[in-house]
Amino acid sequence: xxxxxxxxxxxxxSLPASxxxxxxxxxxxxxxxxxxxxRLGIPTLLVDAGRTGSGASGGLLGALMPHxxxxxxxxxxxxxxxxxxxxxxxxxxxxETGLATGxxxxxxxxxxxxxxxxxxxxxxxxxxxxxxxxxxxxxxxNVLETAPDARWVSGGFSEAGLxxxxxxxxxxxxxxxxxxxxxxxxxxxxxxAENHPVERIDPVANRAYFANGxxxxxxxxxxxxxxxxxxxxQALAPRACLPLxxxxxxxxxxxxxxxDPAQPVIFLNGLxxxxxxxxxxxxxxxxxxxxxxxxxxxGKLDDVLDRAxxxxxxxxxxxxxxxxxxxxxxxxxxxxxxxxxxxxPSIVALTGGFKVSFGLAHRLADAALAAVQGRPMDLPPSxxxxxxxxxxxxxxxxxxD
Numbered sequence: 001x002x003x004x005x006x007x008x009x010x011x012x013x014s015l016p017a018s019x020x021x022x023x024x025x026x027x028x029x030x031x032x033x034x035x036x037x038x039r040l041g042i043p044t045l046l047v048d049a050g051r052t053g054s055g056a057s058g059g060l061l062g063a064l065m066p067h068x069x070x071x072x073x074x075x076x077x078x079x080x081x082x083x084x085x086x087x088x089x090x091x092x093x094x095x096e097t098g099l100a101t102g103x104x105x106x107x108x109x110x111x112x113x114x115x116x117x118x119x120x121x122x123x124x125x126x127x128x129x130x131x132x133x134x135x136x137x138x139x140x141x142n143v144l145e146t147a148p149d150a151r152w153v154s155g156g157f158s159e160a161g162l163x164x165x166x167x168x169x170x171x172x173x174x175x176x177x178x179x180x181x182x183x184x185x186x187x188x189x190x191x192x193a194e195n196h197p198v199e200r201i202d203p204v205a206n207r208a209y210f211a212n213g214x215x216x217x218x219x220x221x222x223x224x225x226x227x228x229x230x231x232x233x234q235a236l237a238p239r240a241c242l243p244l245x246x247x248x249x250x251x252x253x254x255x256x257x258x259x260d261p262a263q264p265v266i267f268l269n270g271l272x273x274x275x276x277x278x279x280x281x282x283x284x285x286x287x288x289x290x291x292x293x294x295x296x297x298x299g300k301l302d303d304v305l306d307r308a309x310x311x312x313x314x315x316x317x318x319x320x321x322x323x324x325x326x327x328x329x330x331x332x333x334x335x336x337x338x339x340x341x342x343x344x345p346s347i348v349a350l351t352g353g354f355k356v357s358f359g360l361a362h363r364l365a366d367a368a369l370a371a372v373q374g375r376p377m378d379l380p381p382s383x384x385x386x387x388x389x390x391x392x393x394x395x396x397x398x399x400x401d
Contacts, residue, residue, distance in 0.1 A: 024201075027224065113268075244389070350368040
């Protein structure tokens with residue numbers, strides 16, 4: 001089954017009748033999957049409900065941060081390898097498109113406001129020396145007495161010093177998704193259709209139905225529609241008593257500041273401060289499971305901004321140039337949800353990244369395409385769609401005594 005010859009594009013243009021691979025959702029997950037499919041020569045149709053690179057992937061932060069190196073497991077190993085390999089992936093994408101993505105392995109500062117945190121940080125440094133090795137490179141987790149730049153981290157937040165680690169980085173979400181989309185504009189194998197919301201999927205007929213009355217047949221379908229994927233997957237999981245996932249609201253802001261863009265990312269108790277190459281600094285983010293307006297910013301963001309200005313003296317008078325709110329996909333297992341549906345192998349999930357999507361999406365896309373091609377997925381078991389469905393179905397069981 002190949003893509004039919006009629007073109008697909010924005011609203012008002014007809015979809016191809018069929019495609020070998022249909023990708024539903026053009027955020028960072030779906031865009032990477034489409035780019036990887038193009039490189040494999042798979043005839044592909046990428047369909048987004050709105051514009052590619054919007055939704056949660058159209059945010060501001062772009063922090064690429066690892067978990068702490070203690071209590072090592074397969075998930076942390078996967079993330080380490082993904083963060084290291086992303087550098088080469090980005091370099092290839094930038095060379096192919098001629099577009100910058102705002103990527104930099106800038107490192108990260110973690111202030112230590114309490115004395116007991118220093119002991120934990122020192123132990124983590126020993127763990128990092130053993131564990132943070134990948135791609136022929138090693139990365140450091142050092143405990144400093146004071147910040148290298150007092151205007152970047154206030155001494156009032158680092159009573160016990162601060163961690164400086166060299167694995168973290170950052171990317172511009174909007175520049176990266178624009179580069180991925182540009183790659184697809186040049187593709188011989190991928191067609192892109194925007195402004196086509198999907199209504200439902202028939203896993204028996206292998207057909208997707210869209211809000212405008214059109215439909216498209218597929219050989220395989222990757223569901224990468226962010227939190228919108230959960231509704232489509234839920235319809236295919238009649239034994240699931242728990243929701244397969246939910247949207248979580250995040251709010252962030254962009255400040256204009258005369259900051260060296262090579263400064264490390266700062267992370268403190270859920271607060272991110274991310275300098276970018278264009279002279280802006282992204283601040284975020286909230287994590288709200290209860291909200292009345294998904295796309296409005298409010299006092300919760302004001303509180304985040306206040307914390308950031310107190311933490312970073314250089315931002316005290318920096319003007320806000322943008323306030324942003326959006327919905328991120330949080331799967332029932334709190335991990336990415338990737339792989340074929342156990343009962344419907346033609347349907348492959350690629351969603352649920354929540355806070356780690358930009359650092360893992362290229363590797364998760366590889367796994368999803370392995371499933372599409374009938375090959376084993378290189379994934380931690382807790383990342384698989386089958387494991388998430390098991391968790392959702394286990395919620396039907398009565399609690400023990």
